[in-house]
Amino acid sequence: MRTQMLELGQSWDVLQARLHQLSAEDANWRANRLGVFVFDPGPEVLQVAKDAYGLFMSENGLGASSAFPSLMQMEDDVVSMGLNLLNAPESACGNMTSGGTESIFLAVKTCRERARAQGKDTRDAEILMPRSAHLAFDKAAHYLDLNVVRIPVGSDFLADTKAIENAITERTLMLVGSAPCFPYGMIDPLPELNDLALSNNIWLHVDACVGGYFAPFARMNGAELTPFDFELEGVRSVSADLHKYGYSAKGASTLFHRTEEQREHQLFSSSDWACGEFGTPTLAGTRPGGAIASAWAVMNFLGTQGYRRKTETVIQTRLELQRGIESIAGMEILGDPQLGLLIYRSIDLDSRSIHHEMMQRGWFSPLLCEPDAIHLMLSPGHQNVIDEYLQDLNNSIESVRLDPGIDRRSVSRYN
Ligand SMILES: *Cc1c(COP(=O)(O)O)cnc(C)c1O
Numbered sequence: 001m002r003t004q005m006l007e008l009g010q011s012w013d014v015l016q017a018r019l020h021q022l023s024a025e026d027a028n029w030r031a032n033r034l035g036v037f038v039f040d041p042g043p044e045v046l047q048v049a050k051d052a053y054g055l056f057m058s059e060n061g062l063g064a065s066s067a068f069p070s071l072m073q074m075e076d077d078v079v080s081m082g083l084n085l086l087n088a089p090e091s092a093c094g095n096m097t098s099g100g101t102e103s104i105f106l107a108v109k110t111c112r113e114r115a116r117a118q119g120k121d122t123r124d125a126e127i128l129m130p131r132s133a134h135l136a137f138d139k140a141a142h143y144l145d146l147n148v149v150r151i152p153v154g155s156d157f158l159a160d161t162k163a164i165e166n167a168i169t170e171r172t173l174m175l176v177g178s179a180p181c182f183p184y185g186m187i188d189p190l191p192e193l194n195d196l197a198l199s200n201n202i203w204l205h206v207d208a209c210v211g212g213y214f215a216p217f218a219r220m221n222g223a224e225l226t227p228f229d230f231e232l233e234g235v236r237s238v239s240a241d242l243h244k245y246g247y248s249a250k251g252a253s254t255l256f257h258r259t260e261e262q263r264e265h266q267l268f269s270s271s272d273w274a275c276g277e278f279g280t281p282t283l284a285g286t287r288p289g290g291a292i293a294s295a296w297a298v299m300n301f302l303g304t305q306g307y308r309r310k311t312e313t314v315i316q317t318r319l320e321l322q323r324g325i326e327s328i329a330g331m332e333i334l335g336d337p338q339l340g341l342l343i344y345r346s347i348d349l350d351s352r353s354i355h356h357e358m359m360q361r362g363w364f365s366p367l368l369c370e371p372d373a374i375h376l377m378l379s380p381g382h383q384n385v386i387d388e389y390l391q392d393l394n395n396s397i398e399s400v401r402l403d404p405g406i407d408r409r410s411v412s413r414y415n
Pocket residue numbers: 098099100101102104134136178180181182207208209210241253
């Protein structure tokens with residue numbers, strides 16, 4: 001039945017209680033039971049993200065260049081900080097967007113418009129990428145009337161550069177590498193993709209939605225990571241999400257371009273309507289001021305030192321879980337994780353069934369299907385539940401081992 005709007009509104013006390021009641025059915029991220037969707041930096045940072053959002057909740061980024069210079073200043077600051085973290089040259093620039101999908105959409109759109117402006121026929125144009133790249137590229141291609149060509153990853157779960165090279169044709173419009181990719185959590189061999197991009201004069205986009213505000217701090221802490229950012233000359237654009245490991249409130253990502261000339265092709269403006277000149281840098285019209293202020297506040301609250309500590313906590317948590325999982329007979333970690341994602345499976349039992357048992361015990365995380373494996377994206381908050389998680393994993397494995405035949409109906413789906 002359709003919900004009918006109440007004739008008389010209810011008090012906030014009543015509604016607040018109802019909201020709490022509704023959330024009781026949700027996966028319990030506050031108790032760190034969620035290995036996806038939420039990035040919990042702890043109560044202090046969450047409060048900053050929330051309060052800053054609240055302060056600018058009504059302000060509109062659509063008016064950043066007129067009514068709200070505050071938002072313009074904050075977006076400039078956030079973009080500048082991001083560019084510095086990603087070794088961008090002086091010529092580089094960027095924008096805040098609503099999320100990774102919008103950042104990727106705009107990168108693809110910009111690449112297509114620029115190619116057209118250079119007289120290229122983009123009717124059969126292709127985005128060439130490893131199979132591990134995010135579906136947001138397929139979505140962008142769908143909207144923009146382009147094609148996606150996915151090339152299987154190697155046995156190390158990384159982009160197979162040789163196979164990608166062999167797939168380059170006249171139609172190739174964009175190359176993509178991830179830092180890291182979402183399914184396997186590892187950084188693609190971007191120096192090799194960079195060589196391909198340069199020698200074939202193809203736009204290389206780096207999807208650092210997960211790693212953009214994590215990998216730079218891991219590196220500062222001493223991790224030896226594959227180069228992935230603007231230090232590689234062929235990297236034309238980078239997407240990096242603030243609402244993931246940037247710990248900002250949701251609705252915040254960044255898209256960076258190597259040059260202003262490139263970004264010209266991202267912008268939209270027209271005056272062909274009743275209100276005169278109307279220009280927007282991104283897809284959105286109205287843009288939530290809260291998301292901009294939240295990102296700005298969290299970045300300035302944490303600073304480099306704060307992010308480095310959070311990053312270290314996540315990596316130590318991942319290492320402890322990794323050791324715990326590897327010490328269970330028959331369990332293996334996929335590939336060689338370096339950041340905050342950990343993917344594991346059973347060699348002899350059905351990983352889907354183990355996943356199902358974990359879900360029954362209140363642990364919510366995605367189930368991969370290539371191959372069947374359990375996926376965990378870790379937050380600092382997970383350091384509090386390592387022992388509990390491993391205990392439940394042991395129990396789950398035991399349940400499956402004792403009774404492998406029952407239909408646990410685990411489905412592999414991301415959302
Ligand atoms: C999350 C993610 C995206 C999409 O970002 P949204 O903010 O969910 O739109 C793209 N690429 C990667 C690697 C991601 O992890």
